[in-house]
Amino acid sequence: MKPAVVPGALAPREKQTASRLLIGLAVAVTAVIIVVPLIYIFWRALADGFGVFAQNILDPNTLHAVWLTALVALITVPVNIVIGLAAAWLIARFTFPGRKLLLTVIELPFSISPIIAGVCYLLLYGRQGLLGPMLADADIQILFALPGIVLVTLFVTAPFVTREVLPLMQAQGSEQEQAALTLGASGFQIFRLVTLPNIRWALVYGAVLASARAIGEFGAVSVVSGSIRGQTNTLPLQIELLFNDLNIVGAFAAASTLTLLALVTMLIKTLVEGRTKSD
Amino acid sequence: MTSVAVAIPRSGRTRRVLPGFGLTMGLTLSYVGIIVLLPVLALVLKGAEIGPVRYWEIVTSPRTLAALRLTVTAAAIATLFNAAYGLLMAWVLTRYCFPGRRLLDAMMDIPFALPTAVAGLSLTALFSANGWYGSILAPAGISVVYTIWGVAIAMSFTSVPFVVRTVQPILEDLDPAVEEAARSLGASPFTIFRRVIFPAIQPAFLVGATIAFARSLGEFGAVIFIAGNLPMKTEIASLLAMIRLEEYDYNGAAAIALTLMLIALILLALSNWLQSRMQRKGGVT
Numbered sequence: 001m002k003p004a005v006v007p008g009a010l011a012p013r014e015k016q017t018a019s020r021l022l023i024g025l026a027v028a029v030t031a032v033i034i035v036v037p038l039i040y041i042f043w044r045a046l047a048d049g050f051g052v053f054a055q056n057i058l059d060p061n062t063l064h065a066v067w068l069t070a071l072v073a074l075i076t077v078p079v080n081i082v083i084g085l086a087a088a089w090l091i092a093r094f095t096f097p098g099r100k101l102l103l104t105v106i107e108l109p110f111s112i113s114p115i116i117a118g119v120c121y122l123l124l125y126g127r128q129g130l131l132g133p134m135l136a137d138a139d140i141q142i143l144f145a146l147p148g149i150v151l152v153t154l155f156v157t158a159p160f161v162t163r164e165v166l167p168l169m170q171a172q173g174s175e176q177e178q179a180a181l182t183l184g185a186s187g188f189q190i191f192r193l194v195t196l197p198n199i200r201w202a203l204v205y206g207a208v209l210a211s212a213r214a215i216g217e218f219g220a221v222s223v224v225s226g227s228i229r230g231q232t233n234t235l236p237l238q239i240e241l242l243f244n245d246l247n248i249v250g251a252f253a254a255a256s257t258l259t260l261l262a263l264v265t266m267l268i269k270t271l272v273e274g275r276t277k278s279d
Numbered sequence: 280m281t282s283v284a285v286a287i288p289r290s291g292r293t294r295r296v297l298p299g300f301g302l303t304m305g306l307t308l309s310y311v312g313i314i315v316l317l318p319v320l321a322l323v324l325k326g327a328e329i330g331p332v333r334y335w336e337i338v339t340s341p342r343t344l345a346a347l348r349l350t351v352t353a354a355a356i357a358t359l360f361n362a363a364y365g366l367l368m369a370w371v372l373t374r375y376c377f378p379g380r381r382l383l384d385a386m387m388d389i390p391f392a393l394p395t396a397v398a399g400l401s402l403t404a405l406f407s408a409n410g411w412y413g414s415i416l417a418p419a420g421i422s423v424v425y426t427i428w429g430v431a432i433a434m435s436f437t438s439v440p441f442v443v444r445t446v447q448p449i450l451e452d453l454d455p456a457v458e459e460a461a462r463s464l465g466a467s468p469f470t471i472f473r474r475v476i477f478p479a480i481q482p483a484f485l486v487g488a489t490i491a492f493a494r495s496l497g498e499f500g501a502v503i504f505i506a507g508n509l510p511m512k513t514e515i516a517s518l519l520a521m522i523r524l525e526e527y528d529y530n531g532a533a534a535i536a537l538t539l540m541l542i543a544l545i546l547l548a549l550s551n552w553l554q555s556r557m558q559r560k561g562g563v564t
Contacts, residue, residue, distance in 0.1 A: 026371040037401040083310045090303035111547040113497020115517035119536040120318035130321045187298035216394025218500035236396040255397040262392040
């Protein structure tokens with residue numbers, strides 16, 4: 001008998017009605033809860049025509065939100081890449097006491113809901129917070145300003161790069177790097193010429209996930225940003241603001257740009273997965 | 280050269296062979312310390328400052344209790360739905376070949392890729408009285424927006440991928456020989472599923488459901504759009520924490536946040552325990 005490699009090869013004939021039923025149910029439920037809400041975003045954004053859509057996007061406050069969101073991503077993602085690679089190198093290439101604990105702490109932000117992260121940051125940097133009086137004396141503004149948004153975004157995106165790169169580095173082992181070392185390569189050369197080519201697609205994917213999250217983060221940012229219109233409003237917060245202003249079409253216009261970005265993220269994911277498989 | 284060979288024994292002491300230990304350790308520890316641990320420490324210290332008596336008063340106040348109850352109930356409903364839907368999707372995506380299967384598979388990533396505020400906006404508009412879904416449901420007397428069902432729907436949307444993506448690889452790796460053996464012994468498809476397949480995927484299924492539940496408890500962006508946020512009725516716990524902050528009631532906010540974090544950490548420990556049990560089981564078979 002041939003091994004069953006093709007999905008569906010296992011289904012015997014008497015189960016065909018059952019399988020059609022299950023496929024139909026899966027498609028129907030997915031359409032209702034995922035596909036229609038996705039299409040609806042573009043439908044509503046363009047409901048009043050492209051002119052109104054463009055007008056909504058070009059609204060100064062929305063444009064400022066786009067700019068601020070891009071700025072936050074441009075700051076946080078490079079930091080994520082550097083630290084994520086450092087942490088992956090540390091955990092994959094050395095053994096030391098507390099290694100597992102360190103990994104747990106790095107992944108902690110995935111288990112803490114964004115609102116709690118925001119509360120933590122407020123209790124740390126807020127006026128009544130741990131460091132609040134010190135910061136006020138030094139006249140440093142962290143909350144309700146760019147630094148706070150950047151810091152809390154770094155918190156929620158902290159695990160992404162390490163999480164994608166680490167398993168690959170562990171699976172590949174360090175023989176190649178050790179060989180390079182015996183041949184006299186410097187640490188930076190080893191990383192650039194040996195390690196990086198092996199992990200580049202995982203790194204790209206981790207960075208893409210981190211940027212998607214940095215752009216789309218809502219809860220944590222909404223606690224620390226103060227949502228000042230045209231100043232500390234990121235694009236997701238702008239959506240809420242427009243929604244509360246009952247400018248639903250405007251909210252959907254802003255949402256459609258984020259949706260496009262999400263679809264691009266998914267496309268990159270598919271491409272990268274194809275690459276890592278062919279590598 | 281011999282000294283290098285000596286420095287690379289089979290186990291244990293490979294630690295300092297490659298360069299960069301100090302640099303990466305320094306970078307990682309300062310990042311983790313400043314970005315992750317210090318803020319969490321601020322919350323824990325605040326909790327200690329509040330003290331157990333005051334903490335208990337805050338958490339058992341009617342409004343907080345109502346918020347916690349709503350959050351847990353809605354998350355439970357969302358998780359039940361996702362457990363069933365996730366199992367169905369994992370099964371259909373691994374076992375059947377049909378046109379559009381890869382597209383359907385890709386759809387499972389939408390809820391993670393889409394910012395939660397966008398999902399919340401779209402679902403709210405769809406289910407509101409003049410939306411596509413709301414206008415169908417309204418004549419039947421069903422209202423979703425501003426009810427616990429709306430909260431549960433938003434929560435289930437954002438946690439869709441967890442069960443699917445944990446069960447899917449296990450189903451793919453399942454040895455078809457075992458099922459064929461069961462079939463040749465005369466087992467019905469339902470019996471095969473119950474006695475052969477489900478025991479194999481059960482640990483992964485429970486891990487996925489646990490993470491989905493944890494995520495639902497913490498969901499904020501998608502929920503606040505659809506919930507209407509009426510105190511005592513459709514106000515979720517994390518929103519109440521945020522309202523307390525806006526009222527400068529830092530103790531109230533910290534107490535609620537601590538409670539949610541504690542539940543999240545318990546669920547994390549539970550899923551880790553389930554995962555380690557899964558790996559031990561996987562090692563045997």
